[in-house]
Amino acid sequence: MFIVILFMLSGIIVGYLLRHKNLSWISKAITILIWTLLFLLGIEVGGNKEITNNLHLIGVDAIIISLGAITGSIIGAKLLWNWINKDKKS
């Protein structure tokens, strides 16, 4: 995981050194890599029988936990957003 972060930091340095060059291809490359990663993840899930056979039961629990986690964090984000904007107005 820390290796991944090191890759990003070295990318920042390379990008900074190349900042006067045309780097518009990067966003396209990022999109293609996201497609690749989700495709590979799909292969991993599809190939695991333990997951695919119980997907309906496991899936319901997973969705409920995700919704709880997201709801909790976006309520927090909303409160912080309101606090930041209140300061700007006054």
Place this chain on the structure above:
Amino acid sequence: MRGSIIIILFFIVGILIGSSDFFIEINSNSLSFYALCTLMFLVGMSIGGDSKILKSFKSLNPKLILLPLITIIGTLVGSALVSFILSGRSLTDCLAVGSGFGYYSLSSIFITEYRGAELGTVALLSNIIREIITLLFAPLLVTYFGKLAPISSGGATTMDTTLPIITRYSGESFIIVSIFHGFVVDLSVPFLVVLFCSI
């Protein structure tokens, strides 16, 4: 929205290919790791190559430094509350799964190791779903919960996979906050997952 649908299609096609009997097993774990490293390198390059972003780092609102902490607290409170609905899952099960913050690869490996493949699979799916919900509903989250909501919802993924969609709907001025947030939440994943698996 069109971009998100394409992403889901790639995922579904992957499942179909992975579940077909004709499929020759490949080590997709190491492949996705290389893809992720390349992705992170390019995300880094796009940050380093943009002098405007580097300037905006200095103008970052100090209150926004609180955002990762708020995401972590909000996620844990939400995960704890749903454990009362899920009779088959204990409080620490739900907290461990929630502590993946969308980082499905790492959290599911940890949870499989400590609590078995079944909860590991819940962690994998739950954290994929967190990422997919963020990708699909980013515009709605911005409308109803403000520009910080897709960042908070994205959890640990906001410095890579969900960064493009956050940039699109919250605006370019939120790129640095998003990366900072992803970085901090990302680092908290192994610590929190191990903590909740061991208590």
